[in-house]
Amino acid sequence: MLAAERREHLLDLLARTGKIVAKDVAADLGISEDSVRRDLRDLAAEGLCQRVYGGALPASPAVVDYDARQTVAPDGKRQVASVAAALVQPGSSVILDGGTTALAVARALPKDLACTVITHSPTIATALIDHPRAELFLLGGRVFKHSAVTCGAAAVEAAQNVSAELCLLGVTGVHPEAGLTTGDADEAAMKRALAARAADTYILASCEKIGTASPYRVLPWEKITGLITDADPHDTVIGQLKTLGVEVLVAQ
Amino acid sequence: MLAAERREHLLDLLARTGKIVAKDVAADLGISEDSVRRDLRDLAAEGLCQRVYGGALPASPAVVDYDARQTVAPDGKRQVASVAAALVQPGSSVILDGGTTALAVARALPKDLACTVITHSPTIATALIDHPRAELFLLGGRVFKHSAVTCGAAAVEAAQNVSAELCLLGVTGVHPEAGLTTGDADEAAMKRALAARAADTYILASCEKIGTASPYRVLPWEKITGLITDADPHDTVIGQLKTLGVEVLVAQ
DNA sequence: CCTGTTCTTGCATGGTTCTGCATGTATCTT
DNA sequence: AAGATACATGCAGAACCATGCAAGAACAGG
Known part of the structure; x- marks a missing residue:
């Protein structure tokens, strides 16, 4: 070395x-x-x-100030990200969704990890540019500004041409009955398309998402492998999810 | 060897x-x-x-980061970018290449300009997220880390499905005999694919590029509409280019 | 084809930088 | 206060590097 x-x-x-x-x-x-x-x-x-x-x-904070602002993910998200990043095996392929939690995952990946990252988020692609051994594939399409990811027909079509061992998906709502939800129909469709291309799909859900629901359903519980969260493992909603047979990885 | x-x-x-x-x-x-x-x-x-x-x-990625984040593009690039940005008509479509000069163009676009920007650079896509009226289309593919743009077969294929009035292309070398050149073969092919999808193609060339050549030919002079540069209009190389029939827009 | 020039390459040299160990000191924990 | 741990320092061996030099290859011009 x-x-x-x-x-x-x-x-x-x-x-x-x-x-x-x-x-x-x-x-x-x-x-x-x-x-x-x-x-x-x-x-x-x-x-x-x-x-x-x-x-x-x-x-000292003064010096890292600039970086800190960029890196600043709330502790919860960082813990979730760290657990998620550990799921990425050297040499494997991972589909990484957009959003702040997914961005935290990208930043939590070891710099020298050799893996393939497929994403529809230009932000995440940019963040991974300086991971020398990570192969990067960007799914193109119309950019949905609100979430800074590509969505729509072209993006879904592009997703059909990739596959991976693992898919790490962010959502805005995790609810026992409503399932996994998000705020935009196109985005929901895109997330479905991504999940369909991976052997295993894990949901990234920092604690504030638990128990809430958004308008558009992304996936039913059966389609996902597990949930990664920093919520209290004894939380009632988490308990309900476990009853539904969802594997819950708790980040502490 | x-x-x-x-x-x-x-x-x-x-x-x-x-x-x-x-x-x-x-x-x-x-x-x-x-x-x-x-x-x-x-x-x-x-x-x-x-x-x-x-x-x-x-x-050092730190240096690249610094350049990319700091809006401080050298004066020359900013002037070139400003002339290029003025070519983008409201309501029109523009294909924007990657690179620092193209990034400066993206930043020089008026915030409220309604237009469609097609790009293969995640960096540029990210920079345009906050242009509320700009429609953004990202060309997907394998990310070529050195230039932070998508390249290769998938990206070229994606480019076949778009078209635009204008294409603004960056290169690393502008030479009377060698033509327009860049440092990577895949990147050169991608630039060709982009230029082929636009009615007009202009080259962004800050003065340090003029008179230099890189290994891979991008386009011959006949295929481009004009050159935007901050070089001295009486420069001998610029004179030669004019003789070749190249329209030269000088940014001062 | 020959000759002189230029460029490249490998080697030798001497200087610089790095690394692990040993030693004595400083700091922490109990 | 005493033992344990962490530390700075100096040192020697090893690794690394820039420089100069000479042999050889590539090339241009006669």
């Missing part, structure tokens, strides 16, 4: 997990703690991180 | 694996590490990679 690459890795880790433990990283990468410490010292000297006893933390 | 071929190999390797270890490549190709190092040094000098101890990494 190149020294510069190692430093990249550290920054990436810091951005994703919010902290670095020198000992752990050294063990992970199979290098001495001294090297890690030296790197951290250098990074701190450049203002890229804050050195603390035992490891490092992100640089 | 030819020197140029070797450099291609290095760039390819860099794009695929995200890093180059001089030692390994030298062993793989059966050449001395010195040659590899010399190549890497040259590539780095051209900004095509970032030289680090032990090998090389992709040209």
